[in-house]
Amino acid sequence: MFKEESPIAYDAPAELKKWPSLKGERLKDRGAPYLVYNGTLAECVRELMGKPIKGISLYDIMTTPQPAFDQTVLSPGDAAEIAMRKDFPKD
16 A cells, blocks of 8 residues: 555554444434644554554544655554554654
């Protein structure tokens, strides 16, 4: 999904958002996701990766497109892929 040869601006502004849910399922018909954390892309990835695995699918990261990816909404799977990159900031 990501262009491995393209760098990611981990200091880009980003928001971690959570969808309204019931019994662990997204309720997309109950409104938009709400803000959980506002910071940099790296901070939002860390926040998301720190959530319990059982409910992680309820979250998305909103950020601006970059050369390495062209979407504005990053899924938990996208965040995990970012976190595993060699250039991901460790602290």
